Amino acid sequence: MNMNAKTTQRIAKVIIWSAALLVLVVLFAIILYILGKGLPEISWAYLTEIPRNMGRSGGISSTIVGTLMVTAVAIIVAMPFGIGTAFYLTEYTKESKITRVIRFSAESLAGIPSIVYGLFGFIFFVTYLKLGWSVLSGGLTMAIMILPTIIRTSEEAIRTVPNLYREVGYSLGATKWQTITKTVFPSALPGIVNGVILSIGRCVAETAAVMLTAGSALRMPTSIMSPTRTMAIHFYILAREGISMESAYGTAALLIILIFIINVVFNIPVNRFVAKGR
Known part of the structure; x- marks a missing residue:
């Protein structure tokens, strides 16, 4: 049976909207389930105390600090290299074998399992460079891991x-660098920030690569050379070992809240910056 264009369009629209609605339902179901289980476990003591008795008691303050430190090291290292590489590929070179090799390398890095990054970080940073299990080793490993995304x-x-x-910038006598910094970069900033936010989310949620490089110490990290346990690792160990499912749900709820806060913190100033530019 042949269908006219309007009927086909209606069917396609229903399918597309149904798929989008299904994604939203699954997303909110997961978030509401985790928050419903985890929020009752969160208190001031839970946020400020160090885990005790392997995580059965106490709080998760050291894991929050460890998560932020590892993520900060990764972003500080990866962001300049990632954004600089992107500008080189788009503004300072034409399509050639070199650009194809760089893109192929980035795509290959994006497809490597996280456990392989962890093994590389353990062999190179922890053992060869003798940085030990530390925030720095974990952050550098995560920097390599998120570089393709950025x-x-x-x-x-x-x-x-x-x-x-x-073309307008060049016609006004601006140099390439001035055109990039004054025109191209501000216009591309929202998309660049979205990539950075995705990278931060991956850092916060990563387990295997960080466990093999940053360690799993429950004490509060005092420097980037201290071993630490991130929130994702803490949640994984508590759930896998059956140590405390209540604390595991609390940690998972805090992870969701932390990622939400990071999105808000990054997007609000960027949106204001773009609005002023307009």
């Missing part, structure tokens, strides 16, 4: 900037 998202964001913006 490169690809930044490159796509830069490519969305119309060439007209560049």
Whole structure:
């Protein structure tokens, strides 16, 4: 039976909306379930005390600090290299064998399992460079892990900037660097920030790579050379070993809240910056 164009369009719209609604239902079901189980376990003592008795009692303050420190090291190291590589590929070179090799390498790195990154970090940073299980080892490993994400998202964001913006800058006598910093970068900033946020989310939620490089110490990290346990590792160990499912749900709820806060903290100033530019 042949269907006319309007009927086909209606069916396609229903299928698309149904798929989007299904994704939202699954997402909110997971979030509400975790928050429903975890929020009752969260208290001021839970947020400020160090885990005791293998996590059966006490809080998770040291894991929160460890998560933030490992993520900060990873972002500080990976962001300049990732964004710089993206600008090189889009603004300072034409399509060639070198650019194809760089893109292929980035795509290959993106497909490597996290446990392989962990093994590399353990062999290179922990053992060979003798950094030991530490925040620095975990952060450097995560920096390599999130680098492809920052490169690809930044490159796509830069490519969305119309060439007209560049031509206007050049016609006014601006150099390439001035055009990039004053025109291209501000226009591409929202997309670049989205890539950074995705990378932060991956750092916060990673377990295998961080466990093999940052360690699993429950004490409060005092420097980047201290071993630490992140919230994701803490949740994994509590749930896997059956130590305390209540604390595990509390940690999972805090992970969701932390990722939400990070999104808000990054997006609000960027949106204000873009609004002022307009």
